[in-house]
Amino acid sequence: MTAAAVEGFPPLPSYTAKVRNVSNRPIRRVVATVVYLDAAGRPMPGEEHDVSFGSPLKAIDPGLTFESVFLSRVDRAPAVRLVPRAVTVLEKGDGPEPIEREWKNPHYDEELHRAFRP
16 A cells, blocks of 8 residues: 555545555455555654545456545645455455455554554
């Protein structure tokens, strides 16, 4: 996952995010924590929040990249870091419809802690 600041929707700043599916299953949704970085690239404590990427209508197929824009209340962060928290994947079920399974990042707390190291 990557994200970058873009010209946005005043008064809120905007960021574009790219989520690439490197798994062998379709992805319905990705939840990540956004860590805002100041001009020197240092994390801004207390400014993080969760964002969700994906669509209930069309999954992100294996090997494809999904692009999205998200808004922020933080107006002084030129860059962000995304820490994945959970991913909803689709698996083949017994019937015609796929079954949703949620994967929770077992290293989330550790990765979030590392994101706040200057």
